[in-house]
Amino acid sequence: MYYAIAIGILIILIVLYTISTFNKIKHAAVNVDEAFGGIETYVEERFDMLTKVISTAKEESKREMDLVTKVTNMRSAFSQANSVNEKVEAGMQIEAAMPSLMATMENYPDPKFNDAFRKTQQAIIAIEDKLSAARRNYNSNVAIYNKRIVAFPALIIASIFGFKEMKMFEATTHKRKDIDIDSMWA
């Protein structure tokens, strides 16, 4: 009889712990999704701005076509990614490609384009700033989530319910190398 009560209490405790841990992990996962939503908004905003600037170019030269293709490809790769991890991967590729794209745009020969680019440059920098903050916010939420699912005994519950480690945004070496501060403020 006593054994039955003890086992009953133990089962209740395990169930309660499972529910509480599940909720905590789920809550952290929702926070990660929300944080990612913040990134998506700014990435889209950045694409819109870049597309707008490119559309001011007068001639349909090969150079311009290259720019359009580059931006369109990056945009579709990002929006076609299904999971958050795939999107993060696509996002990191965009980050790596951005400096060279910006450099190409800065050296574009069409004066009308240059004028439009100069006008929107401040707005692009502002978005970059917000995007970087959104990425840091996302990383901070991912760190909380990842810590939750790797700690014992929560990792058992996480593996039962299929919670997987999430990917963080990392600064690319390419990005660090290619940014030309002087030209950004020119």
Next chain:
Amino acid sequence: MLSEQTPKIKKNAYGLELFAKEKTEFITFYEEHLQKELELLEVDRKKFMKGFILRIIAAPFLLLFIYFVFRDVTIFMILAAPLAITGWIGLYWMRYKEKLEAKAKKLIIPKLVQFMNPHFTYEPNGSLTLDDVNKMHIFKQKADFGVGDDLIKGYVYDEEEDAKTYLSFSEMIVRNDRKIHQKGKVIEKPLGMLAAGLLFKVEFNKDFGRSFTMIKPRWLLKKRKYRKKLKQFDKHHAMQEVLLENPEFMKKFIVHSTDQIEARVILQTDTMENILEFVNYVSDTIEGKPKKRKKERFIPYFSFYNNQVYVLIHTRSNHFILNIMKELNIDTVYDYFKDINVVLRFIDDLNLNLKLYIK
């Protein structure tokens, strides 16, 4: 008019103009523009102190004399005589101290303010307002009593960047004295003294929308004395804790914001480093001796709101005040200098003269 010579523009590693002044610059300014006048004022102070000491020495003799002359007249004299003599000395002290203080302030501060930056103006009786303190939303209850003086306002102008950064600061003492009643019962006791020190308001260099971000020292939350005065935020509140990447910053400060992303736009890696540098800086004396500072004597609060940064530094001391018992010399002016320089250093440390993007 201060020196006509154009001062050499100092710049930081990013090529931005530095507005805070060096000790050597201050010493040169003091020797050229203040030393002689301060020496004359010191003569006045010594004269005043001499008169004061003479009165102290004369007091017991005067008392004995009064007792001797009026010993048979009335017993009332036994009580009245010491009071009258104390009043006589007190009146002398009050009258001349105020005069001397006003004279010293009038002599030192306007010149010093001009030296610190030609675009600054000084209002001895002006101050920032209670509203400015309450806009920071730090304390559990609003400040309902505030006094302040020595308002300095104006802007710093970086010619190369073509950027004007407006600022204003003053000394402030703020209290919460009003009890909160409900149905005739007191439901909240007043918090008493909230802060006494320096308050400054500076334009921030980035647009952070309508968000509100607040930074306060983390150690305050561990002490009941301070904790009970601070606004607390539960998990349902719009203000949520922001966890940042810099462990040293996180150890020192607790950050709350209505917007996690905007808070990170404000607190970028270098900004966190710069705030740490700003609060860790301890000024030295004019002889170069490092000063020790108790953490209760420098409690900084930061609020970022409406494209302004509000900084309240609770120092528990009266700034821009003259200690009449001490000799008037370069040290006296150096204390004033440090109080003004703290704001300029904040602008330099946070690169506030770099307008990253316009709202």
